[in-house]
Amino acid sequence: MSLRNKVTLIGHTGKEVEMMSFDNGTLRATVSLATNDHYTNAKGEKVEETQWHSLVAFGKTAEIFQKYVPKGKEIAIEGKITYRSYDDKDGVKRYITEIRVDELLLLSGK
Numbered sequence: 167m168s169l170r171n172k173v174t175l176i177g178h179t180g181k182e183v184e185m186m187s188f189d190n191g192t193l194r195a196t197v198s199l200a201t202n203d204h205y206t207n208a209k210g211e212k213v214e215e216t217q218w219h220s221l222v223a224f225g226k227t228a229e230i231f232q233k234y235v236p237k238g239k240e241i242a243i244e245g246k247i248t249y250r251s252y253d254d255k256d257g258v259k260r261y262i263t264e265i266r267v268d269e270l271l272l273l274s275g276k
Contacts, residue, residue: 171246173265175219176273177201179239183231195228197221197235199243199265221245223267230270240274243267 180198199219207213245267254260
């Protein structure tokens with residue numbers, strides 16, 4: 167993997183993994199990941215910010231997601247940012263940003 171487009175995230179999955187199988191036998195897993203950041207604002211108040219990320223994995227990595235990653239599971243991933251677009255049923259162009267997972271580490275016992 168290139169260091170020019172590398173993402174490392176640690177967080178909790180926000181839903182159950184969704185699986186899709188293609189005609190050529192390839193598996194795709196998708197799931198959302200929540201990451202949290204904490205900081206103190208100008209008033210001295212502690213603030214927690216949650217960011218949501220869309221993860222996508224293929225092949226063996228997708229199989230591992232399906233088998234071992236339930237909703238709420240803490241995981242660490244490494245991958246790259248990908249962008250794609252499509253036209254919805256009304257002809258409006260939609261844009262999607264995803265993290266394509268290359269490496270997965272299961273963290274919590276849940």
